[in-house]
Amino acid sequence: MRLTRAGEYGIRCVLHLARHGKGTLxxxxxxxxxxxxxxxxxxxIAQQLARAGIIEILQGATGGYRLLTDxxxxxxxxxxxxxxxEISLNDCxxxxxxxxxxxxxxxxxxxxxxxxxxxxxxxxxxxATLAAEDACCLTPFPEADGHNQPSGKK
Amino acid sequence: MRLTRAGEYGIRCVLHLARHGKGTLxxxxxxxxxxxxxxxxxxxIAQQLARAGIIEILQGATGGYRLLTDxxxxxxxxxxxxxxxEISLNDCxxxxxxxxxxxxxxxxxxxxxxxxxxxxxxxxxxxATLAAEDACCLTPFPEADGHNQPSGKK
DNA sequence: ATATATAAGATATATTTAGTCTTATATCGA
DNA sequence: TCGATATAAGACTAAATATATCTTATATAT
Numbered sequence: 001m002r003l004t005r006a007g008e009y010g011i012r013c014v015l016h017l018a019r020h021g022k023g024t025l026x027x028x029x030x031x032x033x034x035x036x037x038x039x040x041x042x043x044x045i046a047q048q049l050a051r052a053g054i055i056e057i058l059q060g061a062t063g064g065y066r067l068l069t070d071x072x073x074x075x076x077x078x079x080x081x082x083x084x085x086e087i088s089l090n091d092c093x094x095x096x097x098x099x100x101x102x103x104x105x106x107x108x109x110x111x112x113x114x115x116x117x118x119x120x121x122x123x124x125x126x127x128a129t130l131a132a133e134d135a136c137c138l139t140p141f142p143e144a145d146g147h148n149q150p151s152g153k154k
Numbered sequence: 155m156r157l158t159r160a161g162e163y164g165i166r167c168v169l170h171l172a173r174h175g176k177g178t179l180x181x182x183x184x185x186x187x188x189x190x191x192x193x194x195x196x197x198x199i200a201q202q203l204a205r206a207g208i209i210e211i212l213q214g215a216t217g218g219y220r221l222l223t224d225x226x227x228x229x230x231x232x233x234x235x236x237x238x239x240e241i242s243l244n245d246c247x248x249x250x251x252x253x254x255x256x257x258x259x260x261x262x263x264x265x266x267x268x269x270x271x272x273x274x275x276x277x278x279x280x281x282a283t284l285a286a287e288d289a290c291c292l293t294p295f296p297e298a299d300g301h302n303q304p305s306g307k308k
Numbered sequence: 309a310t311a312t313a314t315a316a317g318a319t320a321t322a323t324t325t326a327g328t329c330t331t332a333t334a335t336c337g338a
Numbered sequence: 339t340c341g342a343t344a345t346a347a348g349a350c351t352a353a354a355t356a357t358a359t360c361t362t363a364t365a366t367a368t
Binding site: 001004007015084087088089090091107110113114117118121122125130132 | 155156157158161162165169230238241242243244245260261264267268271272275276278279283284286287
Binding site for chain 3: 339340341342343344345346347348349350351352353354355356357358359360361362363364365366367368
């Protein structure tokens with residue numbers, strides 16, 4: 001009952017992009033290095049983020065990824081579910097037909113509540129806020145590399 | 155990010171026992187049949203429940219399992235965590251040392267909140283309440299055979 | 309045209325989950 | 339005491355999933 005590595009990587013990727021702001025192109029290689037994600041794995045994750053409309057992928061010699069939306073509009077939930085699908089803590093939440101009477105079942109109700117709460121909490125978190133402070137899953141300062149200055153920090 | 159089958163089975167097992175009340179001995183075989191859990195798998199799960207102090211296992215020809223505590227005192231959280239260990243939705247929740255500055259990290263904070271909420275919700279649910287109504291994961295009516303008589307039936 | 313970057317899917321590896329099997333031990337009742 | 343029956347415990351197998359890499363194709367700037 002925990003987030004997969006792919007989900008975690010997706011968050012890191014968007015977090016890194018969010019620090020550069022909407023529309024800024026960042027190469028896959030840079031993201032991979034800064035977020036400590038295997039490049040080819042990142043490619044797969046990026047494709048899922050692109051399909052979900054969160055990022056745009058540009059091919060070619062000067063290609064890379066960039067956010068399609070303002071970071072404040074991107075929720076943690078959206079990114080996670082773009083990678084791992086809709087969250088459902090228990091089978092009977094995602095597939096009510098797997099129970100004979102899920103409408104009545106008290107266990108089912110608890111799972112539904114928990115699932116709803118979890119999704120709500122993840123939905124409240126947006127990437128403008130998340131990117132504003134230090135993030136434990138990124139290398140300390142993205143601007144050490146030169147071509148960007150998120151907020152004049154360091 | 156979902157409950158394992160073992161966790162689900164553990165809930166079914168305790169739910170079935172809860173319907174018989176604290177202290178009533180029920181054979182593994184009966185539980186396995188009624189909750190649709192493979193008997194040997196149930197044995198492993200029961201051992202974990204016993205280690206957690208939730209049930210007692212009796213060996214021998216008239217052996218079986220029984221609740222050590224009143225169902226109202228047993229929470230969904232306790233049963234689940236007896237089986238799958240303490241819930242942690244993300245690595246950095248369970249192992250803060252895996253981040254460089256988890257105290258500051260905003261992502262970390264969201265996960266912490268979500269994790270806490272989830273555990274709280276599961277803790278609010280007790281098995282007296284859960285067993286009171288129909289449960290979608292058990293066969294309809296366990297009392298169909300009247301008062302339980304483990305040693306009497308074949 | 310070439311160099312470089314990503315696309316997409318196939319493949320390989322590792323880990324976790326799920327379930328089974330075997331041998332040992334406990335208890336009851338003849 | 340012995341045999342029947344139940345669970346104990348852990349080894350073992352199988353399946354599913356997660357993780358990562360590899361290969362070939364395609365896109366773009368120069």
